[in-house]
Amino acid sequence: MAGKSVIDDAREVRRATELVELGARLQVLETETKLSRERLLRLYKEVKGKSPPKGLLPFSTDWFVTWMPNIHASLFMSIYSNLIKSSELDDVDAITKAYRLYLEHCGTHDMEVVLSMTRAWRLVKFVDAGMLRRCPCTRCAVRFVMRSDDLANQFVCGLCNVPSRAGKTNAARAEREQRDELVVH
Amino acid sequence: MKTEQLLEEIRDANLTYLLLAQHLIRADKPQALFRLGVSEHVADIIEALSTGQLLKIAGTNMLMCQFRFDDEIVWNLLTSHSEDRSRNMMSGVRAAMLMSDQLAEAA
Numbered sequence: 001m002a003g004k005s006v007i008d009d010a011r012e013v014r015r016a017t018e019l020v021e022l023g024a025r026l027q028v029l030e031t032e033t034k035l036s037r038e039r040l041l042r043l044y045k046e047v048k049g050k051s052p053p054k055g056l057l058p059f060s061t062d063w064f065v066t067w068m069p070n071i072h073a074s075l076f077m078s079i080y081s082n083l084i085k086s087s088e089l090d091d092v093d094a095i096t097k098a099y100r101l102y103l104e105h106c107g108t109h110d111m112e113v114v115l116s117m118t119r120a121w122r123l124v125k126f127v128d129a130g131m132l133r134r135c136p137c138t139r140c141a142v143r144f145v146m147r148s149d150d151l152a153n154q155f156v157c158g159l160c161n162v163p164s165r166a167g168k169t170n171a172a173r174a175e176r177e178q179r180d181e182l183v184v185h
Numbered sequence: 186m187k188t189e190q191l192l193e194e195i196r197d198a199n200l201t202y203l204l205l206a207q208h209l210i211r212a213d214k215p216q217a218l219f220r221l222g223v224s225e226h227v228a229d230i231i232e233a234l235s236t237g238q239l240l241k242i243a244g245t246n247m248l249m250c251q252f253r254f255d256d257e258i259v260w261n262l263l264t265s266h267s268e269d270r271s272r273n274m275m276s277g278v279r280a281a282m283l284m285s286d287q288l289a290e291a292a
Contacts, residue, residue, distance in 0.1 A: 082285040083216075086225060097215055105277075105278075142279055
């Protein structure tokens with residue numbers, strides 16, 4: 001490829017490496033960098049030490065509106081839009097930076113990481129395409145992710161209106177039992 | 186004596202704060218704007234300050250850092266703590282979202 005800048009190429013490779021490290025799938029890399037598929041494959045194997053997972057990316061907006069994913073998605077989106085508003089960033093850079101900050105939040109608040117890098121990227125694409133949007137909750141005014149064609153005027157967020165079985169997963173129960181056991185002994 | 190001690194403590198806090206801010210901005214500006222809650226304009230000024238200027242600013246009788254929220258809701262969310270882990274998780278998320286949205290609106 002004649003006339004291709006080496007510096008640009010290095011930047012693309014660095015960006016792709018960062019994305020792979022954060023757990024992005026190959027499709028994300030193909031969309032967001034100008035590198036060839038072969039090089040991306042090699043890079044992926046080099047960074048992760050294994051072949052990228054095959055198959056389609058999740059393509060439905062449904063996942064983002066279920067209770068727990070919605071909270072995580074909304075948190076990510078508010079960090080992301082903050083970054084986009086306060087500094088001039090490329091979409092990809094803003095997504096990786098926001099994702100790192102999101103991981104940080106999960107780490108400091110002892111939360112499970114629910115949103116993967118690929119999902120986060122997908123989320124931003126959905127919002128850009130107008131399929132999802134952020135909408136203020138009518139009770140707490142915090143903006144949550146919702147489907148664009150859902151009604152907004154009576155929207156109550158997942159934190160104000162917690163579903164009765166929310167958080168009662170097997171994992172949560174196992175952890176609670178473990179903690180109770182510790183107290184007994 | 187007591188005032189002098191206070192002034193010294195203020196100077197120490199100022200210096201630590203300014204140095205940390207400068208460090209954050211130089212390491213990663215967009216992230217620093219998020220963490221510090223300042224505008225890009227202010228960040229540029231802080232980034233360009235020399236050590237001498239930093240010392241001079243730190244040596245005033247006022248604190249250079251300010252509490253970020255006037256909002257009682259955010260304070261309540263940040264200080265609330267309960268036995269229930271999922272409650273804690275929820276107030277943490279809500280506080281983080283309120284904070285970053287407020288920041289974006291001000292910018």
